[in-house]
Amino acid sequence: MTLNSIKSFSLELDGPADAAFTGGEVVSGQVVLELRRDTRVHSMKVQGRGVATAHWLENRGMNSVYNDYTSKITYFRKRQHLIRGQ
Structure with missing residues (x-):
């Protein structure tokens, strides 16, 4: 299959469009090709990754010194064969 034969590709998750997921929740949906x-x-696989990031500043003292914090957590990385090649 060549890329020019693809008209559209999307992943439609079950639930509301603005859903947020937490650790341990099951995420399901369908691939639409x-x-x-x-x-x-001959084969098709989907790879997904769930990541949360946060960034914040904290003011310390009267001199307006800011501490800059960033946090990133990867909840999952998953590859799933939808059609396995022979």
Whole structure:
């Protein structure tokens, strides 16, 4: 399959469009692949990653000295074969 045969590709998660997920929750949905013509697909896999980031400043003292903090947590990295090649 060549990239020009793909008309659209999307991942539609179950639940509301503005959903936020927490650790341990099950995330489910479907992959929607629309092709321009009949195409033979030998294999397909989806890779997902769940990441949360936060950034904040804290003011320390009367001299307006700021501490700059950043935090990043990766909740999951997952590869899933939807169609496995032969």
